[in-house]
Amino acid sequence: MNFDHLTLSEIPATDEELRPAIRELITAHIGSMPLHKRARTWMGGDAVFSRAMGKAGFLGLTLPRKYGGAERGPLARFVVVEELLCAGAPVGMHWIADRQSALVILKFGTEAQREKYLPRICRGEMYFCIGMSEPGSGSDLASVRSRAERTENGWRLNGQKVWTSGAHHAHYMIALVRTSGEPADRNQGLSQLLVDLKAPGVTIRPVPDLNGDHDFNEVFFDNVELPHDALLGEEGAGWSQVTAELAYERSGPERIYSSAVLLDAWIQHVARQPQCEARQRLIGSLTAQLVVLRELSVAVTSRLAAGEQPVVEASLVKDLGATFEQSVPTLIADDLASHPEESVEPELWHAIMTVTHIAPAFSLRGGTREILRGIIARGMGLR
Numbered sequence: 001m002n003f004d005h006l007t008l009s010e011i012p013a014t015d016e017e018l019r020p021a022i023r024e025l026i027t028a029h030i031g032s033m034p035l036h037k038r039a040r041t042w043m044g045g046d047a048v049f050s051r052a053m054g055k056a057g058f059l060g061l062t063l064p065r066k067y068g069g070a071e072r073g074p075l076a077r078f079v080v081v082e083e084l085l086c087a088g089a090p091v092g093m094h095w096i097a098d099r100q101s102a103l104v105i106l107k108f109g110t111e112a113q114r115e116k117y118l119p120r121i122c123r124g125e126m127y128f129c130i131g132m133s134e135p136g137s138g139s140d141l142a143s144v145r146s147r148a149e150r151t152e153n154g155w156r157l158n159g160q161k162v163w164t165s166g167a168h169h170a171h172y173m174i175a176l177v178r179t180s181g182e183p184a185d186r187n188q189g190l191s192q193l194l195v196d197l198k199a200p201g202v203t204i205r206p207v208p209d210l211n212g213d214h215d216f217n218e219v220f221f222d223n224v225e226l227p228h229d230a231l232l233g234e235e236g237a238g239w240s241q242v243t244a245e246l247a248y249e250r251s252g253p254e255r256i257y258s259s260a261v262l263l264d265a266w267i268q269h270v271a272r273q274p275q276c277e278a279r280q281r282l283i284g285s286l287t288a289q290l291v292v293l294r295e296l297s298v299a300v301t302s303r304l305a306a307g308e309q310p311v312v313e314a315s316l317v318k319d320l321g322a323t324f325e326q327s328v329p330t331l332i333a334d335d336l337a338s339h340p341e342e343s344v345e346p347e348l349w350h351a352i353m354t355v356t357h358i359a360p361a362f363s364l365r366g367g368t369r370e371i372l373r374g375i376i377a378r379g380m381g382l383r
Ligand SMILES: Cc1cc2nc3c(=O)[nH]c(=O)nc-3n(C[C@H](O)[C@H](O)[C@H](O)COP(=O)(O)OP(=O)(O)OC[C@H]3O[C@@H](n4cnc5c(N)ncnc54)[C@H](O)[C@@H]3O)c2cc1C
Pocket: 129, 130, 131, 132, 133, 134, 136, 137, 138, 139, 140, 162, 163, 164, 165, 166, 361, 362, 364, 365, 366, 367, 368, 369, 370, 371, 374
């Protein structure tokens, strides 16, 4: 068992120093944004805000300067992301490109691919989506059926992706597809392709969520012709590349702060009411849980900063974080229901509804609770 490595760490002062500037940028952009929209945290997007983030140097924080990055460590990004999520800033447009696509391109891409994509990601002008899940291939990702065949000019892609967040805004998808063999070959014969979503033969259809919002999509590929340099990394090495990508996806502070805007708004509501001991206990319990989760998340990020791959620990934080995030809207709704004499701002109710509707997704996106617990159990030597 490796959990003795998850020692508490401090964020260096040089990274903490980023807070005033990112706070200023956020305040300038979200002044009039309603609470229920801020409560969607990283699911809400605004191209103007993404470009402003890029201009201020807050995107690609860990990327090399020669591609437009800031060449800082993961803890600098932790500070910036923490501020964005706690304020409910509209990060959705650049979110996936900044969090994982850029890192995958940096790690596995050719020099030409890095030069083509990374500077535009850092400027907040180019967005990506994740093309992993397919109907029948979610947790069992190795069974993907979308297939690309080599042609004289590059690749011909056919198949379908589903639950693709932000595909309707994104310029590119990094898709996991089969380039040889059969689905029964599992993780052999898979590759990652950079798919231009404007290419003929790509169809994107919305899948509305429980709030009626359009975040998810189905994406269909019908004889999509892609150039040779659509291949990202090595042909047939898609499985190990996608595993590295999932590590970036699971380790960030977004796995603990999805209900933070709502929690903050409710605490502000309570502060305006007569004192109540039960409420003080509830606020103490929720904030104590959040503080502990944050310490764990900082500790995981510190290990990433040290060049390690804390896959088991990141899974542990994501699982505990999702459980916490999901408990918040229910506990707050129960609390308000037990004070029927109070007048509650309609926006607070709207935010509770919004988070209640998206909360089931917290333990699905980025790997379900059961899959993460399987990883944790394996790491602990239990299976
Ligand atoms: C908000 C949100 C955003 C998403 N965005 C994207 C995206 O941008 N791109 C993308 O590719 N995908 C995306 N997804 C899809 C997500 O990755 C899948 O939903 C997830 O991997 C689960 O796959 P599935 O939905 O097919 O469920 P299934 O894999 O069919 O699982 C159904 C249930 O069975 C359980 N289960 C499955 N296998 C096992 C097992 N071996 N042991 C124990 N239990 C098991 C699961 O835990 C789950 O409870 C998103 C999902 C959500 C909710």
